[in-house]
Amino acid sequence: MSEIRHIVFDIGKVLIHYDPEIPYARLIPDEAQRRWFLENVCSNEWNLEQDRGRTWEEAEAELIARHPEQEPYIRAFRRHWHEMVPHAYEDTVAILEGLLAAGHDVTMLTNFAADTFAEAKERFPFLKWPRGVTVSGEIGLIKPDPAIYAHHAERFGLEPAATLFIDDSEKNVEGAREAGWQAVQFTAADRLRQDLDRFIVSMKR
Known part of the structure; x- marks a missing residue:
């Protein structure tokens, strides 16, 4: 397993609740x-x-x-x-905040319409915390298209093998793995903490 130097978060159903x-x-x-x-x-x-x-x-x-x-x-x-999108998952937001406070390189990669993401960013200020975000609706690509992972890695200077992706969708997780990234499927904050402990143990804390 490569040393993880970059962490990439999905947004919907990982940091923000979504239910039509x-x-x-x-x-x-x-x-x-x-x-x-x-x-x-x-x-x-x-x-x-x-x-x-x-x-x-x-x-x-x-x-x-x-x-x-x-x-x-x-x-x-x-x-x-x-x-x-009535609320954020505060326990996951706390994980995000902790990673950033510890100096980890964090970005976001999300399937999101451009205009609704602009609204979400104003409602949920933590979406502005990471180094940057790739919004599918702004570039015309959606997960799990391999091109969106390549776009994100190139845009933010990520080494795929040293990147850990977090997404609730199994298809998107598999897409990231096929792009050469490490990836975990989000199910709950407690499980994510365990996954992060397993993957970033060698990272500077």
């Missing part, structure tokens, strides 16, 4: 109808294209053309996005 169900539980009270809508209309796959850089105007127009009867609920996705 939160506003839609109020907007579409019927559970079956709500589940159908979030699986077939404003789905994860549809939302991922905004993370790739598609504008909300284009995204909404595409869905409204196919599901005109759902227009109010389609437009509600962006309008109520702030409710989908």
Whole structure:
């Protein structure tokens, strides 16, 4: 195992809670109808294209053309996005803060629409703490595309084998490993502390 000199954090579901169900539980009270809508209309796959850089105007127009009867609920996705990210994971933020205080080199790599990331950065100041961040919506690439890992490594001068990536998505973790990075899947802050102790034991503290 190479000595780790760089640590890269994902953001959603690692540092910030994200759940589209939160506003839609109020907007579409019927559970079956709500589940159908979030699986077939404003789905994860549809939302991922905004993370790739598609504008909300284009995204909404595409869905409204196919599901005109759902227009109010389609437009509600962006309008109520702030409710989908209600809080940070304070225990993970504390880990991030500790790593930075100890002098570790920390950056972020996230699948995030450019405009919603700008909002998140103002709401959650710790997103400004690391040395920098790659936002998928700003560069037109999304994890686990190998190109986004290469872009991030080149932009921030990271040696892939000396980089540890933290992400909640197994696919994204595997993508990082295929790019030559070390990587761990985030499940909980306690487990992350154990992983960090295992990987960065040789780093300066």
